[in-house]
Amino acid sequence: MDDILIxxxxxxxxxxxxLDDFNQIAPKLKFTLEEEMDRRLKFLDITIQRGQxxxxxxxxRKPTITDSIIPNDSCHPKEHKMAAIH
Numbered sequence: 001m002d003d004i005l006i007x008x009x010x011x012x013x014x015x016x017x018x019l020d021d022f023n024q025i026a027p028k029l030k031f032t033l034e035e036e037m038d039r040r041l042k043f044l045d046i047t048i049q050r051g052q053x054x055x056x057x058x059x060x061r062k063p064t065i066t067d068s069i070i071p072n073d074s075c076h077p078k079e080h081k082m083a084a085i086h
Contacts, residue, residue: 004031005043007055 008015015033022031034041039050047060070081 003044005048 006018008018019031019033036050041048042060045060047058049056069085070076072081
């Protein structure tokens with residue numbers, strides 16, 4: 001496992017204490033923290049936006065995205081080519 005998303009209540013929890021606890025439980029693993037900015041957090045390929053009473057998500061694209069897809073005449077498996085379209 002290499003990506004974990006934790007949603008917490010800042011009134012009841014201190015995320016820095018939670019991070020310290022995680023790092024003490026598994027000393028061979030190094031957990032890091034990425035905090036939201038402007039009520040948004042980029043996690044994997046999505047952007048999570050925190051609203052008043054709910055969360056919303058959207059597809060996250062890195063600024064360096066090229067929108068290139070695998071050419072149809074390449075030797076890649078068909079499911080890889082179709083995944084880019086879906």
